Amino acid sequence: MTARRSDATRAAILAAARERFATDGFERATIRAIAADARIDPSMVMRYYGNKEALFAAAADFDLRLPDLGDTPRDEVGAALVRHFLERWEDDETLMALLRTAVTKEAAAERMRSIFAGQIGPIAARLSPDPAQAATRAGLVATQMLGFALCRFVLRLPPVVAMPAEEAVAWFSPTVQRYLTGEVDLYFSHDR
Amino acid sequence: MTARRSDATRAAILAAARERFATDGFERATIRAIAADARIDPSMVMRYYGNKEALFAAAADFDLRLPDLGDTPRDEVGAALVRHFLERWEDDETLMALLRTAVTKEAAAERMRSIFAGQIGPIAARLSPDPAQAATRAGLVATQMLGFALCRFVLRLPPVVAMPAEEAVAWFSPTVQRYLTGEVDLYFSHDR
DNA sequence: CTCGTTTGCCAACACTTGTTGGCAAACCAT
DNA sequence: ATGGTTTGCCAACAAGTGTTGGCAAACGAG
Numbered sequence: 001m002t003a004r005r006s007d008a009t010r011a012a013i014l015a016a017a018r019e020r021f022a023t024d025g026f027e028r029a030t031i032r033a034i035a036a037d038a039r040i041d042p043s044m045v046m047r048y049y050g051n052k053e054a055l056f057a058a059a060a061d062f063d064l065r066l067p068d069l070g071d072t073p074r075d076e077v078g079a080a081l082v083r084h085f086l087e088r089w090e091d092d093e094t095l096m097a098l099l100r101t102a103v104t105k106e107a108a109a110e111r112m113r114s115i116f117a118g119q120i121g122p123i124a125a126r127l128s129p130d131p132a133q134a135a136t137r138a139g140l141v142a143t144q145m146l147g148f149a150l151c152r153f154v155l156r157l158p159p160v161v162a163m164p165a166e167e168a169v170a171w172f173s174p175t176v177q178r179y180l181t182g183e184v185d186l187y188f189s190h191d192r
Numbered sequence: 193m194t195a196r197r198s199d200a201t202r203a204a205i206l207a208a209a210r211e212r213f214a215t216d217g218f219e220r221a222t223i224r225a226i227a228a229d230a231r232i233d234p235s236m237v238m239r240y241y242g243n244k245e246a247l248f249a250a251a252a253d254f255d256l257r258l259p260d261l262g263d264t265p266r267d268e269v270g271a272a273l274v275r276h277f278l279e280r281w282e283d284d285e286t287l288m289a290l291l292r293t294a295v296t297k298e299a300a301a302e303r304m305r306s307i308f309a310g311q312i313g314p315i316a317a318r319l320s321p322d323p324a325q326a327a328t329r330a331g332l333v334a335t336q337m338l339g340f341a342l343c344r345f346v347l348r349l350p351p352v353v354a355m356p357a358e359e360a361v362a363w364f365s366p367t368v369q370r371y372l373t374g375e376v377d378l379y380f381s382h383d384r
Numbered sequence: 385c386t387c388g389t390t391t392g393c394c395a396a397c398a399c400t401t402g403t404t405g406g407c408a409a410a411c412c413a414t
Numbered sequence: 415a416t417g418g419t420t421t422g423c424c425a426a427c428a429a430g431t432g433t434t435g436g437c438a439a440a441c442g443a444g
Contacts, residue, residue, distance in 0.1 A: 006390075041392060047392090100295050104217040117350070143339040148335045151335045154294075155295075155304050157304075159328045159330065163331070175336070234403085235405095235424085236422065236423085238403060244402065
């Protein structure tokens with residue numbers, strides 16, 4: 001009963017939309033192109049998803065799917081996070097669609113904010129020496145992870161693209177670890 | 193002789209273009225809107241800049257203007273870089289225009305690449321323990337600096353927006369410093 | 385089979401986009 | 415003043431956009 005004959009079409013549209021949004025961003029990804037990829041008429045997209053914004057909302061539904069790090073040793077959480085993030089990015093183009101769009105569409109930016117606050121926030125809350133710093137620490141982690149993804153997958157800076165995954169893990173893990181559990185070095189916070 | 197009467201108009205168009213590209217990105221910034229901001233007819237934009245791409249190229253002309261860090265102590269270069277980058281970003285919207293556009297336009301991405309390779313590369317080349325790692329280290333610095341800018345100015349993650357400039361410097365300086373002069377910790381590069 | 389429902393396509397809409405050509409006013413050297 | 419050049423605006427174009435309504439074929443319960 002719940003299985004309609006059009007479910008395959010719906011899924012094809014969604015898959016094509018994710019791909020187009022990921023490679024072209026929201027504006028350049030046209031309904032017509034998405035429909036063509038899904039081998040369907042553009043009007044079907046509207047019938048099944050209402051409008052372009054709603055289609056994007058459906059296509060950009062994303063979960064970091066962070067594993068439970070409860071039993072990971074405190075000083076290894078950074079590495080685990082970096083590794084998971086890198087894998088997640090590589091096998092799901094949704095994050096790419098989200099980032100490419102979040103830069104110019106407020107709704108997508110808001111989703112990005114809620115993903116990072118909602119999923120990295122709790123981890124930071126558990127690890128931060130001072131609970132009041134949890135949000136700040138989650139933000140710091142986001143800057144490094146998103147910066148890496150931006151440079152590697154979107155801007156494609158050659159040295160960042162060429163870097164083997166494990167070397168990236170080696171470089172970024174200590175950074176993320178420090179953002180989560182380290183202390184602020186006040187030495188740097190005063191002009192000299 | 194070289195000072196034409198239309199130079200003021202040209203400048204007004206360029207200023208309006210920079211602003212629109214910075215806040216809206218390339219696609220959403222329309223020639224008509226830019227012309228309206230400059231209180232000029234859209235056709236003038238075309239006459240003076242040829243087409244939209246060329247206008248963007250002119251508006252997105254950017255230089256990091258890194259100071260000569262030759263006499264900065266080796267272990268303070270990270271802090272100096274972070275501070276300079278933050279200031280540069282705050283008082284020149286060109287970088288914002290560039291980033292918002294580089295995410296979907298290859299030409300802008302290429303310009304971003306050349307800016308970071310050409311301006312951070314030499315610094316990394318001078319500081320890197322191993323000259324062969326210079327490009328990689330410059331790329332690492334780019335991930336953290338661009339990631340910070342992305343989260344603070346574009347995505348506007350609340351904790352990153354709220355962070356005082358000097359606290360940001362305190363957090364990011366050690367990271368950048370390590371990317372420039374630190375050693376890779378192989379401990380993190382093996383699964384356990 | 386029969387008839388209402390679902391699925392799909394076609395054609396068109398209203399609108400916005402970058403871009404162009406022509407025309408009038410302002411300018412400026414002679 | 416005169417003639418050519420510069421500056422600006424208007425109106426329009428061609429192309430592409432999201433979106434809509436209607437119509438035909440396929441489907442599926444009775």
